[in-house]
Amino acid sequence: MPWLLRTFVPALVVSVLSFSPAFALEGSSQFFPAENAEAARLSIHGAADLHAMEPLIRDFQKTTPDVAIEYSDYVTNELHQKASAACAENKPLGDLLLSSSLDQLVSLVNNGCASAHHSPQTARVPKWANWRDEVFGFTFEPAVFVYNARYVQPDDVPRTRAELADLLRRRLDYYNGHVGTFDIRTSGVGYLLAFSDARQATATYGRVLESMSRADVKVSCCTGSILQEIASGRIYLAYNMIGSYAYAAAKANPDLKVVIPRDYALILSRGVLIPKTSPRPDLARRFLDYLLSERGQEVARRQAFFFAEKGAIPEGVDGPENLGELSFIQPIRIGPALLAAQDEAQRRRFIDDWSHSMLGKGAPSP
Secondary structure, eight states: OOOOOOOHHHHHHHHHHOOGGOOOOOEEEEEOOOOOOOEEEEEEEEEHHHHHHHHHHHHHHHHHHTTEEEEEOOOOOHHHHHHHHHHTTTTOSSEEEEESHHHHHHHHHHHHHHHHOTTTTTGOOOGEEETTTEEOOOOEEEEEEEETTTTOGGGOOOOOOHHHHHHHHHHHHHHHHHHEOOOOOOOOHHHHHHHHHHOOOHHHHHHHHHHHHHHHHHHOOHHHHHHHHHHHHHHHHEEEEEEEHHHHHHHHHEOOOOOOOSSSEEEEOOOEOOOOOOOOHHHHHHHHHHHSHHHHHHHHHIIISSOOOSSSSOOTTTSSSSSTTTEEEEEEOOGGGGGHHOHHHHHHHHHHHHIIIIIIIOOOOO
C-alpha cells in the first residue's frame, strides 16, 4: 500500500524534531528579531527547510542589524497554490519567495507574478540559473541515493540507476517494502525530479520505476519524512532525495550514507523570486543579493546546503571529488522549458502514468 505521511501524531513530531534540525516540519514559521532597534521587517515565504535557511538569515542580519525577518516554511505545492492565488488577487504574500520546485517558480513568472532585479550579484549567476532576471538559482544541490548502512551491505550499494534496478530485482525478498522515494502527487520537487528523470533517460527511468514498484515502494511528500524512516530502519534505501537535506541527516546519524549517482546526477538550484506584490521589494532585493554574494554562497556551502558548483563535495559523501566540471552532472535549467512540466494536461498524464507504474493504480493529485 502507498505510504502517505500527511500529518504527524505528537509522538512522531517529537521524534522527527529530536532526530535532526534538518527535519523541521513544513508549515512552521519563525521570527528573527533585529539585532538592533527594528527599523524594517522582511517577510520570506519558502519551500526550504527553516533550519537550512536560519544560518543565512542570521548572517544577513549581521550586515543589516536593524532588519527583522519573518520566515514561513511550506511544502512546495502549498506555496505555489498560495502564491498563485495572491498574484491573481493582487494581494501580498511576503516579500520574497523561495522554492526547490523551479517549474512552479517559472510558472509564476510566466503569469506575470514576479518583479525583475538587476545588480552586480545577479550578473554573476550562470545563465542556466537565471531566467529573465526574475528567477535566480542560489544553490547547487544534487539528487542522491540515501541508505542505512546497518541494513544495506557494501556490496549492495547502488551507484547508478541501472544498479539500483538490478539490486531490487536480485534481492526483492530483502528490500521489498523497504525502499522509499517522493510521492510526486503531493511533492512539487518530487514531481520535478521525476519529470526531469523521464526526459533525461526514459528507458533507465522506466526500469527504476518498474523495480521500485515490484519492491512495494513507500512514498511520501517530504524529504524529512523519508529520511526519518531510513534512520529508523523501516526504509533501507531511498531514491532521488535532495542532497543537502540528506547530508545534514547523515551528519547527525553516521548510519546514514549519501551516494551521488554516477550515470547522471540531477542538480537542483533552489530558486528565489520577488513577487510583484511584495510590500518591501527593497528589502527583498537586499536579501536576494546577499544570497547570491560570495559571502552568502560561502555560508550556504558551509552551514546550510553544503554542496556547491565549485569546490570539493562534503566529507563522507560517496561521489566524485567535485561536481562542477563533470560530464554526468545535469543541472535543471531555469527557463521556459520547465513550463512543459506545469502544463496541466501533461502534468496529470505524467502523474497518472507514474501512479500506474509505481503504485499499480491510477491516482490523481490529492
